[in-house]
Amino acid sequence: LFLLTAPSPRAYAAGRLSVGGGGGGAGPSRYLLILPPFALLLVVAVFGVNAPFWDEWELVPFIDGVLERGPQFGEFFARHNEHRIFFPKIVFLFSALASNFNVKVNMYISWVLMLAMYACYLLHLKTNIVCKTAPLKVKRLFFGLAAGFCCFNIIQSENILWGFQTGFLMTAAFSVICFYCFSRWYTGKKFRYLFISMASGFIASFSSMQGLFIFPAAAGVVFLLFLSGEKPRLKYMLPLVILAIFTFTLYFYDYSPPVHHGVYFMKSPARAALSFFMCIGNIFPFRSVILYLAAGMLIFALSASLTVYLIIKKKVAEHIFPLCLIYFGCAFCASIALGRSGMGWQAVLASRYTTFSLFIPTGLALMAPAEFNNAAPLTAFNRLVKGSVSLILIVLLSSQCFVIPHLMESAALAKTRQAVLRDYKNQTLQTLQSLYPWPDFDSAYRAIGILEKNRWSVFSERQKRPAPKQTSAAPARLDFLLLRCKIEQ
Numbered sequence: 001l002f003l004l005t006a007p008s009p010r011a012y013a014a015g016r017l018s019v020g021g022g023g024g025g026a027g028p029s030r031y032l033l034i035l036p037p038f039a040l041l042l043v044v045a046v047f048g049v050n051a052p053f054w055d056e057w058e059l060v061p062f063i064d065g066v067l068e069r070g071p072q073f074g075e076f077f078a079r080h081n082e083h084r085i086f087f088p089k090i091v092f093l094f095s096a097l098a099s100n101f102n103v104k105v106n107m108y109i110s111w112v113l114m115l116a117m118y119a120c121y122l123l124h125l126k127t128n129i130v131c132k133t134a135p136l137k138v139k140r141l142f143f144g145l146a147a148g149f150c151c152f153n154i155i156q157s158e159n160i161l162w163g164f165q166t167g168f169l170m171t172a173a174f175s176v177i178c179f180y181c182f183s184r185w186y187t188g189k190k191f192r193y194l195f196i197s198m199a200s201g202f203i204a205s206f207s208s209m210q211g212l213f214i215f216p217a218a219a220g221v222v223f224l225l226f227l228s229g230e231k232p233r234l235k236y237m238l239p240l241v242i243l244a245i246f247t248f249t250l251y252f253y254d255y256s257p258p259v260h261h262g263v264y265f266m267k268s269p270a271r272a273a274l275s276f277f278m279c280i281g282n283i284f285p286f287r288s289v290i291l292y293l294a295a296g297m298l299i300f301a302l303s304a305s306l307t308v309y310l311i312i313k314k315k316v317a318e319h320i321f322p323l324c325l326i327y328f329g330c331a332f333c334a335s336i337a338l339g340r341s342g343m344g345w346q347a348v349l350a351s352r353y354t355t356f357s358l359f360i361p362t363g364l365a366l367m368a369p370a371e372f373n374n375a376a377p378l379t380a381f382n383r384l385v386k387g388s389v390s391l392i393l394i395v396l397l398s399s400q401c402f403v404i405p406h407l408m409e410s411a412a413l414a415k416t417r418q419a420v421l422r423d424y425k426n427q428t429l430q431t432l433q434s435l436y437p438w439p440d441f442d443s444a445y446r447a448i449g450i451l452e453k454n455r456w457s458v459f460s461e462r463q464k465r466p467a468p469k470q471t472s473a474a475p476a477r478l479d480f481l482l483l484r485c486k487i488e489q
Contacts, residue, residue: 036148049414057436086206088167101456106163113173120180121147146393150362158352174204179324213331215244275341279333322363329359
């Protein structure tokens with residue numbers, strides 16, 4: 001990360017940096033950029049628990065079948081809910097074989113994927129933000145840290161401490177790489193960026209269904225180029241158009257939507273609209289639906305205002321990467337509003353969706369230092385937008401400490417599930433169903449027996465522990481915690 005923020009010779013040649021200028025901040029302060037990834041790595045190390053949960057149990061027969069029958073393309077390409085998780089299944093397979101199905105390893109893989117996203121943010125700031133004076137260096141450092149804490153925000157606890165969510169993180173990471181390389185391809189016309197952008201977009205699309213939103217997000221930015229009169233070079237878009245057609249055709253080949261995940265938009269359009277703004281505002285640890293709704297409306301209004309500002313100033317081409325992030329985040333929130341609004345507010349506000357909602361403030365953080373600097377006189381509009389964006393980022397960074405109690409509860413519940421799994425033959429069906437909704441004992445014993453047969457997860461030699469002796473009050477407390485976990489999920 002330190003090398004990524006160091007100035008390049010081209011920056012000096014182009015006059016963007018003075019000889020004494022730094023890349024990410026003045027002097028040793030650039031080491032602060034290491035704080036966001038280090039903080040999240042510490043969270044994973046402390047609160048991560050090796051206890052398979054919910055969708056991870058569907059990987060157990062899949063991996064066992066691959067070992068017995070060999071890899072079958074149809075098994076990797078098969079639909080999981082709405083998603084085709086082809087590439088995550090490959091990662092899960094190699095991770096399970098290398099770690100004896102230790103799901104905590106997947107949490108570290110998710111952290112590495114976030115690190116790739118953070119590298120793209122820093123590279124964008126390094127190559128696009130003029131930094132000749134000390135105040136601008138400090139400002140760029142602040143927004144670099146803001147983008148880092150948006151990327152490594154612990155409010156997305158479900159994606160951090162649930163190994164199966166590596167698939168979502170693969171979608172997020174490869175979407176960011178796709179957008180960054182697309183912006184570099186559009187401005188620099190270097191073929192390697194086009195190739196990386198197309199490959200990343202394809203991987204993201206087959207990591208979850210939301211990866212398909214890469215193409216409409218990029219199309220929206222191209223439309224903005226038309227509106228601003230910047231005459232987009234359509235011939236450079238042709239490879240991405242071909243890729244989009246191929247990807248959508250392949251994705252929906254022999255596709256049947258899941259019966260238990262309906263589309264609720266037509267039943268209540270107003271509720272879906274409210275869910276859209278609440279999903280955007282889900283980046284804060286509020287306890288009130290009204291606050292989520294107000295925060296989402298504010299962030300959406302800021303994004304819309306900045307979009308209009310860039311169109312008027314004809315600066316859309318300078319901010320392709322942040323605009324793609326904002327539009328992708330909005331497209332994701334719209335998909336959640338369409339598909340989850342009928343399941344209740346808690347389904348919309350699940351922390352696993354926060355990773356994509358955070359793309360919107362991240363885009364604002366990457367855009368703000370370039371447009372609202374001290375080199376030009378600020379209008380009332382500029383001051384309002386600059387202050388609002390800074391306030392959102394400051395509140396977002398300072399509110400992370402309120403999530404720590406939730407992380408502690410999640411870790412305690414995961415350790416309880418781990419104890420249940422070690423002593424699964426003495427548990428009730430209701431207790432076992434807190435791990436996965438098995439219909440009967442036979443199904444539960446069959447799945448857990450695969451772990452025990454292969455010495456995976458808690459049954460491996462490195463993880464195996466004797467079941468603790470429980471007092472008479474312990475089983476009641478155990479069932480209470482598991483029932484609470486089941487209700488929350």
